[in-house]
Amino acid sequence: MTEVNQAAFSSQYVGMEGNAIGGGGGGRGEAEDWKYHAAEFAKGVAEMSVEFGRGVRDVVKQSLLTKDSYFMRNIGEPCVKFCERLRFLNEYLPEDRDPVHSWSVILFVAVVALAALCISTGHDTTTTLVKRLYIHPPSARRILLPDGRHLAYQEQGVSADRARFSMISAHPFLSSRLAGIPGVKTSLLEEFGIRLVTYDLPGFGESDPHPNRNLQSSALDMLQLSYAVNVTEKFWVLGYSGGSMHAWAALRYIPDRVAGALMVAPVINPYEPSMTKKEISRIWENWTSQRKLMYMLARRFPSSLAFLYRRSFLSGNHGQIDKWLSLSVGKRDGALIEEPTFERFWQRDVEESVRQRNVKPFVEEAVLQVSDWGFRLSDLKIQKKRQGKGILHWLKSMYSQAEEELTGFLGPIHIWQGMDDKVVPPSMIDFVQRVIPGAMVHKLLYDGHFTYFYFCNECHKQIFTTLFGNPQGPLPDEVEDQTPIKIGQENDADEEEEEEDTLGDTARD
Incomplete structure (x- = not known):
């Protein structure tokens, strides 16, 4: 048994020595080993994250989402009422779509779009002339x-x-x-x-x-x-x-x-x-x-x-x-x-x-x-104006000669x-x-x-x-009568006014 282990150790040592002497071939082997280990590590982290998420979900369901929990007693009912008020939005979805799934996707896309918009506007280096009101x-x-x-x-x-x-x-x-x-x-x-x-x-x-x-x-x-x-x-x-x-x-x-x-x-x-x-x-x-x-x-x-x-x-x-x-x-x-x-x-x-x-x-x-x-x-x-209902209105319409309004x-x-x-x-x-x-x-x-x-x-x-x-x-325009008066007529009118004034003065005397 010892001899077999010594032989295996010797062959491994010789292989390592050969790699050290060979140079380039050994580098490619080490790179492949590194990629393999990195991929396996990533897979392990992903599996652990999934399991951790499932565990958190179970803990939340058992501790927070039960009917007797503090969260459901104080926050759950207002959330249900708020969701009921937003139920009318489901009318805009096709009939074959699950509202919970659809609106969660829409909300996620909206958040991503808003973040992208903020980033794009924050890094906008173009200058535009803005006219003030x-x-x-x-x-x-x-x-x-x-x-x-x-x-x-x-x-x-x-x-x-x-x-x-x-x-x-x-x-x-x-x-x-x-x-x-x-x-x-x-x-x-x-x-x-x-x-x-x-x-x-x-x-x-x-x-x-x-x-x-x-x-x-x-x-x-x-x-x-x-x-x-x-x-x-x-x-x-x-x-x-x-x-x-x-x-x-x-x-x-x-x-x-x-x-x-x-x-x-x-x-x-x-x-x-x-x-x-x-x-x-x-x-x-x-x-x-x-x-x-x-x-x-x-x-x-x-x-x-x-x-x-x-x-x-x-x-x-x-x-x-x-x-x-x-x-x-x-x-x-x-x-x-x-x-x-x-x-x-x-x-x-x-x-x-x-x-x-x-x-x-x-x-x-x-x-x-x-x-x-x-x-x-x-x-x-x-x-036509609607007439009132009842026998009296009917009799009135029969004997009345008034035109319909x-x-x-x-x-x-x-x-x-x-x-x-x-x-x-x-x-x-x-x-x-x-x-x-x-x-x-x-x-x-x-x-x-x-x-x-x-x-x-x-x-x-x-x-x-x-x-x-x-x-x-x-x-x-509304104007007064402006019929032209001849010059002769004006003189006659003046003489008549003078005679009237003279008569008036005489009467007063």
Whole structure:
């Protein structure tokens, strides 16, 4: 036995000596041995980690996740309630997906993406020129409302006493009274005899905020403004994009004062209960994921909008319109917003909109669009007034000769909608046509959200011609009779006045 071990030891020693003498062959053997040992060590560490994780999981289940544990008694129930509130998110998953697995993967990917974004922005070495927002000195006219608030407004076109048609407009989101009809020429307004009055919504521009505003209070503000600026006849309401919900409110709450409605790319509540599932799907599929998220936050978690708005258009810096509003624009819209004229107009309008640096009005405006309006668009449909129920009402209708009354908005509603609009999908207007069949819709085949309404004199003229017919100019001035008097007549008149004065003096004597 000893001899065998000695022989084995001798052969091993000789092999080691040979490796030492051979040099290169021995180096490759040692490298292979190192790789083998490293791989085995890594496998061992992985197996130990898996076993350790399983052990931790078992300990957590046995000590923390039991019904009687401190954790479940104090934290488990609030977590269950919170998860129940988020259960509506499962509607966005396909039917064959497990919510627990899917949302865990989504959360992990979101964390990784956010970390990558932070790293990329942190190591960004490019320098870009950032234009600061400039707050201009106050310049608006203001009226005092019955509740003590001030409302800022702007007038364009002809004066009140010479206006054939008066038009009042509320501005869309992230805008101000300066918007009105962007780029409309004063000469065109005078040609049609139009007086255009635009105003700042509460908390925007130079208007005071409203403590509890809604669409009904918005319509009443418009009514008070019309009286204050001496609009004695019925006026037209103008609604563009997000500002159209205030025009819809005017048709609902002050219809007796409204002559008609001009709508351009009007929005509706994307959660309108009258919409079918197919209509909802057609509307939502056209929006970017960011825009869908903003609508969801406005409806479910409105307080989160304040943080997002402060980091974007309330940060004090100018930014791109598509990023601020989460828009996806078509080719023609994209080319328009890159033009210097549009950029100057947009930046000045934004500066006026955010002059108070108050985030609350913007959150209110976003929430108004996706919450209950207090009415449905179908309420504006012209229809017979519903009679009361019962035998007495039936007998009254049999023997009464009174004409049937109509409800809804009785004036004209004109809507211009671009078929390439990525902000207000054309499918929204299809829904409006269904619930308000009397509305006259003008579909623009190649236009988007901005191209037909911004800086297009020919477009503005087409709109006014459709609404008011051929231009007739402003109303003539009311002047007194200025019939010329001949010189001879003047002398005779002077002599008669002298004779009357002489007779009067004689009578007094």
